[in-house]
Amino acid sequence: MRESWRWFGPNDPVTIADIRQTGATDIVSALHHVPIGEIWQIDDIRKHQQLIESDNKQYSPLNWSVVESIPVHEDIKLGRDGCQIYIDNWIRSMENLASCGIKTICYNFMPVIDWTRTDLSYQLDTGAYALRFDQRKFAAFDLFILQRTGAEADYTDTEICDAQDTYNQMSAKECDQLTRNIISGLPGKMTDSYNLEDFRQALAQYQHIGESELRANLNNFLDHILPIAEALDVKLAIHPDDPPRDMFGLPRIICTAADLDKLFIQQPSPANGITLCVGTYGSRPDNDLPAMARRFRSRIHFAHLRGVRRDPDEQRSFYEANHLDSDIDMVSVISELLSEEHKRAQADETARTEIFIRPDHGHQMMDDIGKTVNPGYSGIGRLKGLAEIRGVIKALSALNKSTSQ
Numbered sequence: 001m002r003e004s005w006r007w008f009g010p011n012d013p014v015t016i017a018d019i020r021q022t023g024a025t026d027i028v029s030a031l032h033h034v035p036i037g038e039i040w041q042i043d044d045i046r047k048h049q050q051l052i053e054s055d056n057k058q059y060s061p062l063n064w065s066v067v068e069s070i071p072v073h074e075d076i077k078l079g080r081d082g083c084q085i086y087i088d089n090w091i092r093s094m095e096n097l098a099s100c101g102i103k104t105i106c107y108n109f110m111p112v113i114d115w116t117r118t119d120l121s122y123q124l125d126t127g128a129y130a131l132r133f134d135q136r137k138f139a140a141f142d143l144f145i146l147q148r149t150g151a152e153a154d155y156t157d158t159e160i161c162d163a164q165d166t167y168n169q170m171s172a173k174e175c176d177q178l179t180r181n182i183i184s185g186l187p188g189k190m191t192d193s194y195n196l197e198d199f200r201q202a203l204a205q206y207q208h209i210g211e212s213e214l215r216a217n218l219n220n221f222l223d224h225i226l227p228i229a230e231a232l233d234v235k236l237a238i239h240p241d242d243p244p245r246d247m248f249g250l251p252r253i254i255c256t257a258a259d260l261d262k263l264f265i266q267q268p269s270p271a272n273g274i275t276l277c278v279g280t281y282g283s284r285p286d287n288d289l290p291a292m293a294r295r296f297r298s299r300i301h302f303a304h305l306r307g308v309r310r311d312p313d314e315q316r317s318f319y320e321a322n323h324l325d326s327d328i329d330m331v332s333v334i335s336e337l338l339s340e341e342h343k344r345a346q347a348d349e350t351a352r353t354e355i356f357i358r359p360d361h362g363h364q365m366m367d368d369i370g371k372t373v374n375p376g377y378s379g380i381g382r383l384k385g386l387a388e389i390r391g392v393i394k395a396l397s398a399l400n401k402s403t404s405q
Protein backbone atom coordinates (compact mmCIF):
# COMPACT_ATOMS: atom_id res chain seq x y z
CA MET A 1 0.00 0.00 0.00
CA ARG A 2 1.46 3.39 -0.91
CA GLU A 3 0.49 6.17 1.46
CA SER A 4 -0.31 9.23 -0.60
CA TRP A 5 -1.47 12.75 0.22
CA ARG A 6 -3.26 15.31 -1.90
CA TRP A 7 -1.43 18.57 -2.53
CA PHE A 8 -3.11 21.44 -4.36
CA GLY A 9 0.12 23.13 -5.44
CA PRO A 10 2.16 26.10 -4.21
CA ASN A 11 -0.90 27.87 -2.74
CA ASP A 12 -1.89 24.90 -0.59
CA PRO A 13 -1.57 25.97 3.07
CA VAL A 14 -0.44 22.41 3.83
CA THR A 15 3.07 22.46 2.39
CA ILE A 16 5.27 19.72 0.94
CA ALA A 17 7.43 19.96 4.08
CA ASP A 18 4.30 19.41 6.21
CA ILE A 19 3.30 16.42 4.11
CA ARG A 20 6.72 14.85 4.45
CA GLN A 21 6.33 14.93 8.23
CA THR A 22 3.17 12.82 8.00
CA GLY A 23 5.24 9.91 6.69
CA ALA A 24 3.33 9.76 3.39
CA THR A 25 5.56 8.79 0.47
CA ASP A 26 3.55 9.80 -2.58
CA ILE A 27 1.85 12.97 -3.74
CA VAL A 28 -1.52 13.20 -5.43
CA SER A 29 -1.77 16.42 -7.40
CA ALA A 30 -2.89 18.21 -10.54
CA LEU A 31 -2.05 21.25 -12.63
CA HIS A 32 -5.00 23.22 -11.30
CA HIS A 33 -3.95 26.37 -13.15
CA VAL A 34 -4.34 24.86 -16.63
CA PRO A 35 -7.79 25.73 -18.04
CA ILE A 36 -10.14 22.76 -18.50
CA GLY A 37 -9.62 21.17 -21.92
CA GLU A 38 -6.09 22.44 -22.51
CA ILE A 39 -2.99 20.27 -22.80
CA TRP A 40 -0.78 19.76 -19.75
CA GLN A 41 2.61 20.56 -21.24
CA ILE A 42 5.73 18.62 -20.29
CA ASP A 43 7.51 21.75 -19.01
CA ASP A 44 4.64 22.52 -16.69
CA ILE A 45 4.50 18.95 -15.40
CA ARG A 46 8.23 18.96 -14.74
CA LYS A 47 8.03 22.27 -12.90
CA HIS A 48 5.33 20.84 -10.65
CA GLN A 49 7.42 17.71 -10.08
CA GLN A 50 10.40 19.85 -9.11
CA LEU A 51 8.32 21.70 -6.52
CA ILE A 52 7.42 18.34 -5.01
CA GLU A 53 10.87 16.76 -5.26
CA SER A 54 13.16 19.72 -4.52
CA ASP A 55 14.15 18.53 -1.03
CA ASN A 56 14.33 14.84 -1.86
CA LYS A 57 18.11 14.62 -1.47
CA GLN A 58 18.08 16.10 1.99
CA TYR A 59 14.96 14.45 3.39
CA SER A 60 12.87 11.36 2.81
CA PRO A 61 11.72 11.49 -0.82
CA LEU A 62 8.24 12.43 -2.01
CA ASN A 63 7.14 11.74 -5.55
CA TRP A 64 4.19 12.85 -7.62
CA SER A 65 2.64 9.45 -8.33
CA VAL A 66 -1.08 10.04 -8.85
CA VAL A 67 -2.91 12.68 -10.84
CA GLU A 68 -6.20 13.79 -9.34
CA SER A 69 -7.57 14.71 -11.81
CA ILE A 70 -7.27 15.62 -15.47
CA PRO A 71 -10.63 17.36 -15.96
CA VAL A 72 -12.89 16.09 -18.72
CA HIS A 73 -14.23 18.98 -20.79
CA GLU A 74 -18.02 19.43 -20.62
CA ASP A 75 -18.29 19.06 -24.43
CA ILE A 76 -17.06 15.45 -24.08
CA LYS A 77 -19.74 14.70 -21.48
CA LEU A 78 -22.31 16.37 -23.69
CA GLY A 79 -21.07 14.42 -26.74
CA ARG A 80 -20.93 17.65 -28.75
CA ASP A 81 -19.66 17.83 -32.30
CA GLY A 82 -16.18 19.18 -32.00
CA CYS A 83 -15.39 17.44 -28.70
CA GLN A 84 -12.68 15.37 -30.41
CA ILE A 85 -10.20 18.21 -29.91
CA TYR A 86 -10.71 17.94 -26.15
CA ILE A 87 -10.33 14.15 -26.25
CA ASP A 88 -7.08 14.58 -28.21
CA ASN A 89 -5.86 17.14 -25.68
CA TRP A 90 -6.70 14.79 -22.79
CA ILE A 91 -4.65 12.09 -24.52
CA ARG A 92 -1.73 14.47 -25.00
CA SER A 93 -1.83 15.37 -21.30
CA MET A 94 -1.83 11.67 -20.41
CA GLU A 95 1.11 11.00 -22.75
CA ASN A 96 3.04 13.93 -21.29
CA LEU A 97 2.41 12.72 -17.75
CA ALA A 98 3.48 9.18 -18.66
CA SER A 99 6.68 10.51 -20.21
CA CYS A 100 7.41 12.16 -16.83
CA GLY A 101 6.79 8.83 -15.07
CA ILE A 102 3.30 9.59 -13.69
CA LYS A 103 1.08 6.68 -14.58
CA THR A 104 -1.95 6.60 -12.30
CA ILE A 105 -4.67 9.03 -13.36
CA CYS A 106 -7.92 9.74 -11.56
CA TYR A 107 -10.77 11.49 -13.41
CA ASN A 108 -14.52 11.75 -13.13
CA PHE A 109 -17.48 12.04 -15.46
CA MET A 110 -19.92 14.13 -13.42
CA PRO A 111 -21.88 16.61 -15.53
CA VAL A 112 -21.81 20.30 -14.54
CA ILE A 113 -20.98 19.84 -10.84
CA ASP A 114 -18.18 17.97 -9.10
CA TRP A 115 -18.39 16.83 -5.47
CA THR A 116 -21.06 18.66 -3.50
CA ARG A 117 -21.61 19.50 0.16
CA THR A 118 -24.07 21.85 1.85
CA ASP A 119 -22.10 22.55 5.09
CA LEU A 120 -18.37 23.09 5.29
CA SER A 121 -18.20 23.65 9.07
CA TYR A 122 -20.53 21.14 10.68
CA GLN A 123 -19.57 20.94 14.34
CA LEU A 124 -19.11 17.48 15.81
CA ASP A 125 -19.62 16.45 19.44
CA THR A 126 -15.85 16.71 19.94
CA GLY A 127 -15.88 20.37 18.88
CA ALA A 128 -14.01 19.66 15.62
CA TYR A 129 -15.61 20.50 12.27
CA ALA A 130 -16.59 18.22 9.41
CA LEU A 131 -18.17 18.48 5.97
CA ARG A 132 -21.81 17.56 5.61
CA PHE A 133 -24.40 16.97 2.93
CA ASP A 134 -27.91 17.79 4.11
CA GLN A 135 -30.64 16.63 1.76
CA ARG A 136 -33.17 19.14 3.14
CA LYS A 137 -30.83 22.07 2.55
CA PHE A 138 -30.01 20.73 -0.89
CA ALA A 139 -33.72 20.57 -1.74
CA ALA A 140 -34.21 24.09 -0.33
CA PHE A 141 -31.51 25.32 -2.68
CA ASP A 142 -32.86 23.46 -5.71
CA LEU A 143 -36.51 24.48 -5.18
CA PHE A 144 -36.37 27.94 -3.63
CA ILE A 145 -33.00 29.53 -4.40
CA LEU A 146 -32.17 28.11 -7.81
CA GLN A 147 -35.88 27.65 -8.61
CA ARG A 148 -34.97 25.05 -11.22
CA THR A 149 -37.70 24.53 -13.79
CA GLY A 150 -39.40 21.20 -13.14
CA ALA A 151 -37.58 20.60 -9.84
CA GLU A 152 -40.87 19.84 -8.00
CA ALA A 153 -41.16 16.59 -9.95
CA ASP A 154 -38.05 15.28 -8.18
CA TYR A 155 -39.48 15.66 -4.66
CA THR A 156 -42.47 14.33 -2.73
CA ASP A 157 -44.99 16.77 -1.20
CA THR A 158 -43.51 16.17 2.27
CA GLU A 159 -40.00 16.84 0.98
CA ILE A 160 -41.16 20.09 -0.62
CA CYS A 161 -42.77 21.19 2.70
CA ASP A 162 -39.62 20.30 4.63
CA ALA A 163 -37.47 22.17 2.12
CA GLN A 164 -39.78 25.19 2.39
CA ASP A 165 -39.42 25.15 6.20
CA THR A 166 -35.65 24.84 5.91
CA TYR A 167 -35.53 27.70 3.42
CA ASN A 168 -37.75 29.92 5.59
CA GLN A 169 -35.41 29.45 8.54
CA MET A 170 -32.30 30.44 6.60
CA SER A 171 -30.90 33.98 6.75
CA ALA A 172 -29.82 35.76 3.57
CA LYS A 173 -26.21 35.11 4.56
CA GLU A 174 -26.88 31.39 4.97
CA CYS A 175 -28.62 31.26 1.58
CA ASP A 176 -25.64 32.94 0.03
CA GLN A 177 -23.18 30.56 1.71
CA LEU A 178 -25.22 27.52 0.64
CA THR A 179 -25.31 28.80 -2.94
CA ARG A 180 -21.56 29.30 -2.98
CA ASN A 181 -20.90 25.86 -1.48
CA ILE A 182 -22.98 24.19 -4.17
CA ILE A 183 -22.27 26.10 -7.36
CA SER A 184 -18.91 27.81 -6.92
CA GLY A 185 -17.38 24.45 -6.15
CA LEU A 186 -15.12 22.85 -3.59
CA PRO A 187 -11.36 22.26 -3.70
CA GLY A 188 -10.12 20.07 -6.51
CA LYS A 189 -13.36 20.27 -8.43
CA MET A 190 -13.00 19.61 -12.11
CA THR A 191 -15.83 21.78 -13.40
CA ASP A 192 -16.31 25.50 -13.85
CA SER A 193 -17.59 27.85 -11.15
CA TYR A 194 -20.94 29.47 -11.84
CA ASN A 195 -23.28 32.18 -10.78
CA LEU A 196 -26.97 31.25 -10.54
CA GLU A 197 -27.85 32.26 -14.09
CA ASP A 198 -24.86 30.47 -15.68
CA PHE A 199 -25.65 27.47 -13.55
CA ARG A 200 -29.22 27.31 -14.87
CA GLN A 201 -27.87 27.49 -18.40
CA ALA A 202 -25.27 24.78 -17.75
CA LEU A 203 -28.03 22.50 -16.46
CA ALA A 204 -30.27 23.27 -19.42
CA GLN A 205 -27.63 21.92 -21.80
CA TYR A 206 -28.34 18.45 -20.41
CA GLN A 207 -32.06 18.61 -21.07
CA HIS A 208 -31.90 15.80 -23.62
CA ILE A 209 -29.10 13.80 -22.02
CA GLY A 210 -30.22 10.93 -19.85
CA GLU A 211 -28.27 8.06 -18.35
CA SER A 212 -27.85 6.12 -21.59
CA GLU A 213 -26.67 9.15 -23.57
CA LEU A 214 -24.14 10.06 -20.87
CA ARG A 215 -22.92 6.47 -20.75
CA ALA A 216 -22.51 6.48 -24.55
CA ASN A 217 -20.44 9.67 -24.25
CA LEU A 218 -18.26 8.09 -21.55
CA ASN A 219 -17.79 5.06 -23.79
CA ASN A 220 -16.82 7.21 -26.73
CA PHE A 221 -14.24 8.95 -24.53
CA LEU A 222 -12.86 5.63 -23.24
CA ASP A 223 -12.78 4.10 -26.75
CA HIS A 224 -10.19 6.73 -27.60
CA ILE A 225 -8.31 6.87 -24.30
CA LEU A 226 -7.96 3.24 -23.22
CA PRO A 227 -5.88 1.77 -26.08
CA ILE A 228 -3.32 4.54 -25.59
CA ALA A 229 -3.37 4.19 -21.80
CA GLU A 230 -2.72 0.46 -22.24
CA ALA A 231 0.22 1.09 -24.54
CA LEU A 232 1.70 3.58 -22.04
CA ASP A 233 1.02 1.32 -19.03
CA VAL A 234 -1.13 4.07 -17.55
CA LYS A 235 -3.84 3.06 -15.07
CA LEU A 236 -7.02 5.11 -15.20
CA ALA A 237 -9.10 5.38 -12.06
CA ILE A 238 -12.57 6.82 -12.46
CA HIS A 239 -13.87 8.60 -9.36
CA PRO A 240 -17.51 8.02 -8.37
CA ASP A 241 -20.15 10.72 -8.50
CA ASP A 242 -20.34 12.39 -5.11
CA PRO A 243 -23.00 12.12 -3.70
CA PRO A 244 -23.71 8.99 -5.75
CA ARG A 245 -27.09 9.71 -7.31
CA ASP A 246 -28.76 11.95 -9.90
CA MET A 247 -28.81 15.62 -8.90
CA PHE A 248 -30.55 18.66 -10.38
CA GLY A 249 -32.07 16.32 -12.96
CA LEU A 250 -28.56 15.48 -14.20
CA PRO A 251 -27.75 11.85 -14.86
CA ARG A 252 -24.93 10.36 -12.78
CA ILE A 253 -23.55 7.03 -13.94
CA ILE A 254 -20.77 5.98 -11.54
CA CYS A 255 -22.69 5.45 -8.31
CA THR A 256 -23.16 1.74 -7.61
CA ALA A 257 -21.69 -1.73 -8.17
CA ALA A 258 -24.19 -2.19 -11.02
CA ASP A 259 -22.79 0.96 -12.69
CA LEU A 260 -19.27 -0.44 -12.41
CA ASP A 261 -20.41 -3.76 -13.87
CA LYS A 262 -21.71 -1.87 -16.90
CA LEU A 263 -18.48 0.08 -17.19
CA PHE A 264 -16.32 -3.05 -17.24
CA ILE A 265 -18.58 -5.06 -19.53
CA GLN A 266 -18.42 -2.23 -22.04
CA GLN A 267 -14.74 -1.43 -21.51
CA PRO A 268 -12.82 -4.51 -20.37
CA SER A 269 -9.36 -2.99 -21.01
CA PRO A 270 -7.00 -3.60 -18.07
CA ALA A 271 -6.19 0.13 -18.14
CA ASN A 272 -9.79 0.82 -17.16
CA GLY A 273 -9.87 1.08 -13.38
CA ILE A 274 -11.43 2.86 -10.44
CA THR A 275 -10.74 5.14 -7.54
CA LEU A 276 -12.39 3.33 -4.66
CA CYS A 277 -13.66 6.41 -2.88
CA VAL A 278 -14.99 4.62 0.16
CA GLY A 279 -16.81 7.66 1.55
CA THR A 280 -18.56 8.46 -1.71
CA TYR A 281 -19.81 4.95 -2.42
CA GLY A 282 -20.57 4.55 1.28
CA SER A 283 -22.91 7.52 1.30
CA ARG A 284 -25.65 5.30 -0.04
CA PRO A 285 -26.87 2.39 2.06
CA ASP A 286 -27.17 -0.07 -0.83
CA ASN A 287 -23.41 0.01 -1.52
CA ASP A 288 -21.67 -2.70 0.50
CA LEU A 289 -18.08 -1.44 0.52
CA PRO A 290 -16.13 -4.57 1.56
CA ALA A 291 -18.13 -6.52 -1.07
CA MET A 292 -17.38 -3.88 -3.71
CA ALA A 293 -13.69 -3.86 -2.79
CA ARG A 294 -13.69 -7.66 -3.27
CA ARG A 295 -15.68 -7.66 -6.49
CA PHE A 296 -13.69 -4.91 -8.24
CA ARG A 297 -10.36 -5.66 -6.59
CA SER A 298 -8.35 -6.04 -9.79
CA ARG A 299 -9.64 -2.67 -11.02
CA ILE A 300 -8.66 -0.65 -7.95
CA HIS A 301 -5.61 1.54 -8.54
CA PHE A 302 -6.31 4.29 -6.06
CA ALA A 303 -8.42 4.51 -2.90
CA HIS A 304 -9.76 7.36 -0.78
CA LEU A 305 -10.15 5.83 2.67
CA ARG A 306 -12.65 8.05 4.46
CA GLY A 307 -15.99 7.23 6.04
CA VAL A 308 -19.39 8.85 6.40
CA ARG A 309 -22.28 8.58 8.82
CA ARG A 310 -25.69 8.82 7.27
CA ASP A 311 -28.58 10.40 9.19
CA PRO A 312 -30.80 7.66 10.65
CA ASP A 313 -34.00 9.32 9.41
CA GLU A 314 -32.69 10.55 6.03
CA GLN A 315 -30.19 8.25 4.42
CA ARG A 316 -29.28 10.80 1.74
CA SER A 317 -27.86 13.17 4.37
CA PHE A 318 -24.47 12.43 5.90
CA TYR A 319 -21.49 13.95 7.61
CA GLU A 320 -17.89 12.96 7.17
CA ALA A 321 -17.04 10.87 10.21
CA ASN A 322 -13.71 9.61 11.57
CA HIS A 323 -11.93 7.48 8.97
CA LEU A 324 -12.34 4.31 11.07
CA ASP A 325 -15.54 5.14 12.85
CA SER A 326 -18.30 5.47 10.28
CA ASP A 327 -21.09 3.45 8.67
CA ILE A 328 -18.45 1.61 6.65
CA ASP A 329 -16.41 -1.37 7.78
CA MET A 330 -13.06 0.20 6.88
CA VAL A 331 -10.98 -2.62 8.38
CA SER A 332 -12.60 -5.11 6.00
CA VAL A 333 -12.10 -2.77 3.05
CA ILE A 334 -8.39 -2.43 3.88
CA SER A 335 -8.12 -6.17 4.33
CA GLU A 336 -9.50 -6.67 0.80
CA LEU A 337 -7.02 -4.19 -0.63
CA LEU A 338 -4.11 -5.90 1.12
CA SER A 339 -5.14 -9.29 -0.17
CA GLU A 340 -5.43 -7.91 -3.71
CA GLU A 341 -1.93 -6.48 -3.49
CA HIS A 342 -0.66 -9.83 -2.28
CA LYS A 343 -2.38 -11.58 -5.17
CA ARG A 344 -0.88 -9.14 -7.69
CA ALA A 345 2.61 -9.63 -6.29
CA GLN A 346 2.28 -13.41 -6.46
CA ALA A 347 1.06 -13.28 -10.04
CA ASP A 348 3.91 -11.11 -11.26
CA GLU A 349 6.70 -9.88 -9.04
CA THR A 350 7.75 -7.26 -11.54
CA ALA A 351 4.30 -5.75 -12.05
CA ARG A 352 3.02 -2.59 -10.35
CA THR A 353 1.25 -4.24 -7.48
CA GLU A 354 0.77 -1.51 -4.92
CA ILE A 355 -2.43 0.42 -4.49
CA PHE A 356 -2.18 4.14 -3.75
CA ILE A 357 -4.31 5.09 -0.79
CA ARG A 358 -4.90 8.46 0.76
CA PRO A 359 -6.73 9.94 3.71
CA ASP A 360 -9.53 12.17 2.53
CA HIS A 361 -11.52 15.08 3.92
CA GLY A 362 -10.06 15.38 7.40
CA HIS A 363 -11.79 17.19 10.18
CA GLN A 364 -10.82 20.73 11.00
CA MET A 365 -9.36 20.34 14.47
CA MET A 366 -6.80 21.79 16.88
CA ASP A 367 -4.52 24.21 15.00
CA ASP A 368 -6.53 23.68 11.77
CA ILE A 369 -9.28 25.77 13.36
CA GLY A 370 -8.99 29.44 12.51
CA LYS A 371 -6.54 28.73 9.68
CA THR A 372 -7.44 29.12 6.04
CA VAL A 373 -7.70 25.56 4.81
CA ASN A 374 -9.17 24.05 1.69
CA PRO A 375 -12.45 22.57 2.99
CA GLY A 376 -11.84 18.90 3.73
CA TYR A 377 -8.10 19.26 3.23
CA SER A 378 -6.86 20.34 6.65
CA GLY A 379 -3.42 19.21 7.81
CA ILE A 380 -4.07 17.81 11.29
CA GLY A 381 -7.45 16.27 10.47
CA ARG A 382 -6.03 14.33 7.55
CA LEU A 383 -2.95 13.35 9.53
CA LYS A 384 -5.28 11.79 12.10
CA GLY A 385 -7.05 9.88 9.30
CA LEU A 386 -3.77 8.69 7.82
CA ALA A 387 -2.39 7.63 11.20
CA GLU A 388 -5.51 5.58 11.93
CA ILE A 389 -5.46 3.90 8.54
CA ARG A 390 -1.73 3.23 8.84
CA GLY A 391 -2.38 1.45 12.13
CA VAL A 392 -4.93 -0.84 10.49
CA ILE A 393 -2.58 -1.59 7.58
CA LYS A 394 0.28 -2.43 9.93
CA ALA A 395 -1.87 -4.59 12.18
CA LEU A 396 -3.49 -6.53 9.34
CA SER A 397 -0.16 -6.99 7.56
CA ALA A 398 1.41 -8.36 10.75
CA LEU A 399 -1.52 -10.73 11.26
CA ASN A 400 -1.37 -11.93 7.65
CA LYS A 401 2.33 -12.59 8.05
CA SER A 402 1.94 -14.56 11.23
CA THR A 403 -0.89 -16.70 9.80
CA SER A 404 1.05 -17.48 6.63
CA GLN A 405 4.09 -18.70 8.61
Ligand code: DNO
Nearest residue numbers: 069107108114115188189239
Ligand atom coordinates in the same frame (compact mmCIF):
# COMPACT_ATOMS: atom_id res chain seq x y z
C1 DNO B 1 -12.99 15.68 -3.34
C2 DNO B 1 -12.53 14.85 -4.39
C3 DNO B 1 -12.92 15.33 -5.78
C4 DNO B 1 -12.29 14.44 -6.76
C5 DNO B 1 -12.66 14.62 -8.17
C6 DNO B 1 -12.11 13.42 -8.88
O1 DNO B 1 -12.41 15.79 -2.34
O2 DNO B 1 -12.78 13.53 -4.14
O3 DNO B 1 -12.36 16.59 -6.00
O4 DNO B 1 -10.94 14.71 -6.72
O5 DNO B 1 -14.00 14.68 -8.32
O6 DNO B 1 -12.04 13.63 -10.23
